[in-house]
Every structure is written in C-alpha cells, then in structure tokens.
Amino acid sequence: MKPKASIHRMVTPKHLCPWGVKALDLLHRHGYEVDDHHLTSEEANERYKNEHGYKETPQIDIAGEHIGGYDTLREHLGLPPDPKEGPTYQPVVAVFSIALLMALAESWSLGRPLSFVHVAGQFVAFSMCVLGILKLRDLQSFATGFVQYDLLARRYVPYAHAYAFIETLGGVLMLGNLLTWMVAPLVLVASTIGAVSVVKAVYIEKRDLNCACVGGGSQVPLGFISLTENLMMMAMAVGMLVRQV
Structure with missing residues (x-):
C-alpha cells in the first residue's frame, strides 16, 4: 500500500x-x-x-x-534546496553550448571534413547573434547594467544601445561573410573596449558586478567569462581582416 x-x-x-x-x-x-x-x-x-x-x-x-x-x-525527502536567485554561469553555459552545437551542425551539413577554423568562426558568430538577441529583448535593462562598467558607455550612454546592435549585426554579417570591411573594425573596436573595461572593473578596481552579456538583470558575475566573450570577438574580427588582406 x-x-x-x-x-x-x-x-x-x-x-x-x-x-x-x-x-x-x-x-x-x-x-x-x-x-x-x-x-x-x-x-x-x-x-x-x-x-x-x-x-x-x-x-x-x-x-x-x-x-x-x-x-x-x-x-x-532528502533533496537539496531548489536553486535560488544568486550568481550563476548557467545562462552563459547555455548560450555557448548551443552556439557550439549550431556551428558543428552547420559545418556537418556542408558535407566536408570538420575544420577547426571554420567551426570556431561560426561558433563565435552564432554566440554573438544569440547574445545580441538576449540584449535586444530588453535593451533598457541591458544598458542599465552595461553602463556600470563599460568605459565608453559610462561616458556616452547611447553607446550601450548601439553595442547591442553592433554585436548582433556583427554576428549576422560574419555568418554571411558580408561587409567585412565595415563590420570587422566595428566589432574589433567594441570588443577591445569591452575587454579593457572588464579588466579595469574586475581585476584592477576589484568591483563585484553582474555582467550584462546575457541581457539586463542577469546574475552572471562579471569576470573571466565576460572577458573571454570579448577576446573571442576580437579574434574573430582580426581573423576576418587578415583574410581580406
């Protein structure tokens, strides 16, 4: 019974x-x-x-x-507590995992041996698109978080809104190899400013902040993951510029 x-x-x-x-x-x-x-x-x-x-x-x-x-x-029942609100990398892990799977699936669909360079490039572009969508779904909330640490956005707030579009359109145009001469320099500048901003806020000023990389209101700690995102975008932009030479 x-x-x-x-x-x-x-x-x-x-x-x-x-x-x-x-x-x-x-x-x-x-x-x-x-x-x-x-x-x-x-x-x-x-x-x-x-x-x-x-x-x-x-x-x-x-x-x-x-x-x-x-x-x-x-x-x-001997179960651990349900996860509560607090610092978590789950949103970033979800974005990067799905972006990698999308890159692998796209490369596989081409019917040729997997190329690390191609998969890496598509992974970064897909990641930029997904992260851009997360920012654009609540642009005001993203900007509120972004201006707390981005050096340019702190001086000129409208740049916070522009950044979300730069990242999203950059990812889309990179996927299609379109307007490289325009998008690569924009992404390189934006991501370089972003990387310097993270280093200054986290590693120099030791500030405890949340990253706006997955949109406003997230509980993703600002730090290594945020810096990695910017470094990947920088590498992608440089690679595109080198291929154009």
Whole structure:
C-alpha cells in the first residue's frame, strides 16, 4: 500500500501555484498517494493560512505529520534546496553550448571534413547573434547594467544601445561573410573596449558586478567569462581582416 500524503495548494481559474505543482509532482514521484486539496480563490487561500497560522501555501502533510511548504518537503525527502536567485554561469553555459552545437551542425551539413577554423568562426558568430538577441529583448535593462562598467558607455550612454546592435549585426554579417570591411573594425573596436573595461572593473578596481552579456538583470558575475566573450570577438574580427588582406 502506498504511503499517504495530503497537500493544500492554490488552484484558481487565474492562478496555479507553481510550488504546489512541483510539490505534488515530488510526492507522486516518491510513491505517495496524495489527497490533493485545492484552494480555489484568494480568499480561500488567505482563510486557510490564517486558520492554521501558515505564512504560505502549499502546505504538505505526510502520514498525519505536518511537513510544511515546498522547501521543507524537499528537505524531508532528502533533496537539496531548489536553486535560488544568486550568481550563476548557467545562462552563459547555455548560450555557448548551443552556439557550439549550431556551428558543428552547420559545418556537418556542408558535407566536408570538420575544420577547426571554420567551426570556431561560426561558433563565435552564432554566440554573438544569440547574445545580441538576449540584449535586444530588453535593451533598457541591458544598458542599465552595461553602463556600470563599460568605459565608453559610462561616458556616452547611447553607446550601450548601439553595442547591442553592433554585436548582433556583427554576428549576422560574419555568418554571411558580408561587409567585412565595415563590420570587422566595428566589432574589433567594441570588443577591445569591452575587454579593457572588464579588466579595469574586475581585476584592477576589484568591483563585484553582474555582467550584462546575457541581457539586463542577469546574475552572471562579471569576470573571466565576460572577458573571454570579448577576446573571442576580437579574434574573430582580426581573423576576418587578415583574410581580406
């Protein structure tokens, strides 16, 4: 016979508590037969909390013992806490991993042996495009983060907006080998300023900042990854200029 548990969670036509859904899923996956109680309005949710002295829902009971909310349930089941807000490189890892896979797939589709130079170039270009999209989806938020450390943007704020377009269009034009004479110098200048800015802010001034490389509001620490992004763009631009000579 399955062990029994019960959960009280908020389920209304306009709101479905995500922590309640996750708690219910955890209980099912750990073999519990769950008595699922829905709190079908804001009023019902508040009344339930006030009656029992709880600060939040969902609330879980197992075998007649009150466990608590979602975080307490994870602890009871021997699971680590859910990841919370804080410094993380996950967005950058996701961007670079997908960009590399895209570069490999594109190179493979050409039906010829993989070339390190070609794959590396496409990887940087795809990375620039994806990072540019992340910046452009909330340009104001990106600019707010960018002006905190970029040397040129701190003196001329509109450059923060221009940078997002330089990176995005640079990636697109690099993929198509278009207007190299124009895009390569622009990307080289922008990425060089970016690299110097990161070195100054992080390694000289020792400032603790978040990087705006994946858009505004990110929790990616400014540092080695941000510097690497700029160095890759610099190398890509130089390589394109050398091929034009």
